[in-house]
Every structure is written in structure tokens, then in C-alpha cells.
Amino acid sequence: MTGAVSPDVGGTIDRLYREESRRVLATLIRLLGDLDLAEEALQDAFLAATERWPRDGVPASPRAWLVSTGRFKAIDRLRRRARFDAALGELVARLDDQLAARGSTDGDEIQDDRLRLLFICCHPALPPDAQVAMALREVCGLTTEEIARAFLTSVPTVAQRIVRAKARIKSEHLRYEVPPPDELPTRLDAVLHVIYLVFTEGYSATSGASLTRQDLSDEAIRLGRLLVELLPDAEALGLLALMLFQDSRRTERMASDGELVLLADQDRTRWDRARITEASALLARAAASGRVGSFSIQAAIAEAHAHALGPDTTDWTTIVALYDLLLRIDASTVVRLNRAVAVAMRDRPEAGLAIIDGILEDGKLTDYHLARSARADLLRRLGRRGEAREAYRQALLLTEQEPERRFLERRLRELDV
Numbered sequence: 001m002t003g004a005v006s007p008d009v010g011g012t013i014d015r016l017y018r019e020e021s022r023r024v025l026a027t028l029i030r031l032l033g034d035l036d037l038a039e040e041a042l043q044d045a046f047l048a049a050t051e052r053w054p055r056d057g058v059p060a061s062p063r064a065w066l067v068s069t070g071r072f073k074a075i076d077r078l079r080r081r082a083r084f085d086a087a088l089g090e091l092v093a094r095l096d097d098q099l100a101a102r103g104s105t106d107g108d109e110i111q112d113d114r115l116r117l118l119f120i121c122c123h124p125a126l127p128p129d130a131q132v133a134m135a136l137r138e139v140c141g142l143t144t145e146e147i148a149r150a151f152l153t154s155v156p157t158v159a160q161r162i163v164r165a166k167a168r169i170k171s172e173h174l175r176y177e178v179p180p181p182d183e184l185p186t187r188l189d190a191v192l193h194v195i196y197l198v199f200t201e202g203y204s205a206t207s208g209a210s211l212t213r214q215d216l217s218d219e220a221i222r223l224g225r226l227l228v229e230l231l232p233d234a235e236a237l238g239l240l241a242l243m244l245f246q247d248s249r250r251t252e253r254m255a256s257d258g259e260l261v262l263l264a265d266q267d268r269t270r271w272d273r274a275r276i277t278e279a280s281a282l283l284a285r286a287a288a289s290g291r292v293g294s295f296s297i298q299a300a301i302a303e304a305h306a307h308a309l310g311p312d313t314t315d316w317t318t319i320v321a322l323y324d325l326l327l328r329i330d331a332s333t334v335v336r337l338n339r340a341v342a343v344a345m346r347d348r349p350e351a352g353l354a355i356i357d358g359i360l361e362d363g364k365l366t367d368y369h370l371a372r373s374a375r376a377d378l379l380r381r382l383g384r385r386g387e388a389r390e391a392y393r394q395a396l397l398l399t400e401q402e403p404e405r406r407f408l409e410r411r412l413r414e415l416d417v
Contacts, residue, residue: 238296245302
């Protein structure tokens with residue numbers, strides 16, 4: 001990104017690209033009405049920043065500057081192309097008129113643009129798997145590799161879904177807007193799913209040197225709040241509650257030396273009680289609606305952990321019952337895996353191990369490192385050290401996140417003592 005830019009300015013630009021590029025892109029899409037043109041404009045704007053900011057200084061409102069510069073760059077690009085395409089001349093005239101009418105873009109004006117983009121990515125005209133992949137890539141900036149890991153699928157498959165979705169948005173002229181109230185429910189499930197996948201990637205990054213990506217977690221919570229204001233549906237409330245419950249533990253999930261701290265070993269007195277209180281109130285609002293959905297049930301599970309003093313006082317019976325209810329809505333193998341861990345805590349490690357072995361025999365989570373590490377932990381607790389070592393080694397081969405790798409390596413060293 002920075003080229004020969006001075007380190008201080010270069011660092012600012014790099015940080016802005018990480019934290020703000022998707023918001024800038026979303027606003028450019030609204031202003032320009034075209035995904036591909038907006039992506040070109042985004043790159044042009046950041047290139048202009050590397051050229052001008054070392055000389056002129058970083059502007060007071062960098063995001064607004066990037067939006068304005070990107071829009072002007074896009075219009076200039078279209079003017080050059082319009083010499084060969086009369087239709088583009090009409091588009092340039094329309095954008096010029098909009099620019100004259102609206103003036104510069106105020107930073108407060110663009111706060112909900114990512115939510116707008118999220119809704120168009122989740123348009124019912126797109127296939128469901130393409131909706132989620134497209135939203136994760138364009139709205140949240142996850143790489144194709146990160147999305148593939150979240151879907152437990154291949155990178156080429158995800159890339160193809162995104163290309164096809166973008167082509168369909170363009171060919172069908174899908175409007176960039178939050179749909180009217182009567183259309184919101186048809187897109188809500190996909191929007192909720194995307195927001196939670198973004199939060200999950202921030203809460204526990206699939207790869208890299210850091211356990212968490214706070215920027216993604218914070219953005220998911222921000223989008224969740226906007227969604228609740230727009231549509232206080234029970235599941236929207238449940239999702240926001242779930243994210244807040246989980247986020248309340250964030251600072252205690254990693255030790256000062258960067259090592260992973262398991263839930264059982266965390267100092268629960270240091271969890272964010274304000275987050276927990278807010279989440280409980282949201283969950284109560286969701287429950288009062290009389291409708292039960294998967295996010296509300298997951299939030300109830302998180303609440304049981306949040307109000308327990310430790311693993312020994314956790315109400316595992318209620319948690320297993322909640323997982324049983326969740327399985328009736330979402331019979332995924334990941335839910336079955338999480339239930340198996342709860343069963344092991346409620347009953348005994350053998351009971352949880354039998355469930356996990358059955359899941360692995362199905363073949364769906366064979367390459368999922370958390371399934372392998374959960375199995376290894378239960379074998380360790382049962383004293384089956386040789387089998388535990390092999391399971392930890394299998395998990396280690398599948399793990400791409402450095403704190404998790406170090407944790408698994410530490411477990412292996414402990415078994416060798």
C-alpha cells in the first residue's frame with residue numbers, strides 16, 4: 001500500500017485500509033451504483049492518498065476524503081471511457097448532477113452504507129450460498145481463503161460463487177438500498193448469518209498471528225445494533241445478545257504473553273459485566289416475543305456460561321437441553337460437536353467422546369481442527385495419553401492460527417512428561 005511513503009503516513013494509510021476500506025467501498029457503491037467501478041475507485045482513492053498525504057497532511061476526516069476522491073476518480077475514469085461509449089456519457093452526466101446537488105459526502109451520512117450493501121448482497125435473486133460469500137467478501141473484506149474456511153469448502157468454489165453473484169447483481173440491476181419493510185424478512189436470515197460469521201472471524205480468527213480481530217468483532221456488533229434499530233425481530237435481538245455475551249470474554253481469552261486461555265481457565269470476574277447485562281436484556285426482549293430461533297438459543301447457552309462462577313457451577317443440564325432444542329432448528333455437525341462437549345461436562349468424558357467419534361465417522365468434520373482438538377482433550381482427560389497425542393497432532397496439522405498452534409504444542413509437551 002505505502003510504497004515510498006513516510007512510515008508515519010504509510011502506517012496511517014495501512015490502518016485506514018484495514019479498518020475503513022469496506023465502509024468507503026460501500027459508500028462508493030451507493031454513490032456510483034456499480035460494484036466494479038466502486039472497487040476501482042477505492043483503489044484509486046488509496047493510491048491518491050499515498051501520493052498526496054505526505055505532502056498535504058492527513059485530512060481531518062480521512063474516510064470522507066477517500067469517498068470524495070474515489071468518486072471524482074470514478075467520474076474521470078468514466079469520462080475517458082465515454083469517448084467510446086455514448087451510454088457512459090449519460091451516466092457521467094447523471095453522476096455530475098448528483099455531485100452538484102449533494103456536494104461533499106458528510107461522514108455521518110455514510111454510517112449505514114455497509115448495512116445497505118449487506119442487504120443487496122443478500123438479495124433473494126441470488127443463491128443463498130452466493131449471498132453469504134458475496135457479503136463476507138464485499139461488505140466485510142474477508143479474503144476468499146477465510147470465507148472458504150468458514151464454509152468448510154474450497155477456495156475455487158467460493159471464488160466462483162462471488163463472481164457469479166456480482167455478475168447477477170449487475171445484469172439484473174439490483175437496487176442498492178435497504179428493502180421496504182414487507183421485503184425485509186425474506187433477506188433477514190442471510191443478513192443475520194453474515195453478521196455472525198463476521199463476528200466469529202473476529203472473535204476467533206481462522207488464521208494468523210492473533211487469536212482475535214477486534215475490528216471485525218466491533219463491526220459485526222455495530223451492524224447488529226443497526227439491524228435491531230431497523231428491524232427489532234426476535235432473532236436480530238438474539239444475535240446481538242449472543243455477540244455481546246461472547247464479546248464480554250474477549251480480554252480474558254488471551255494471556256498477557258499472547259497465549260490462549262480456555263473458557264474453564266478464564267478469570268470470570270474480569271468479564272465485561274456491562275456487556276453481559278445488556279445482552280441479558282436483549283435476550284429477554286427476544287424471549288418475550290414468544291418466537292424461538294437459533295441465535296436466541298445460542299444466546300441462552302452463552303448466558304448460562306456468563307452467569308456461572310466457573311465450570312463446576314455451570315448448569316450443564318440446561319445447556320445440553322438447549323443444544324437439543326437447537327438441533328431441532330439447526331442439525332449441523334458443528335452444533336452436534338458443541339453439544340458433545342457439553343454432554344462430556346454433564347455426564348462423563350466417555351459420553352462426549354462417543355458422540356465426537358460418531359461425528360468424525362460421518363466424514364463431515366474430518367478436516368476441522370476443533371473437532372480433533374475436542375477429541376484430544378477428552379482422551380487426555382480419560383488418561384489415554386497415546387491416543388490423545390495422535391489426536392493433538394492431527395489437530396495441529398489442521399490449525400492455521402498461531403495461538404492455537406502454540407496451545408496444541410503445549411498440550412503435546414505436557415503429555416510427553
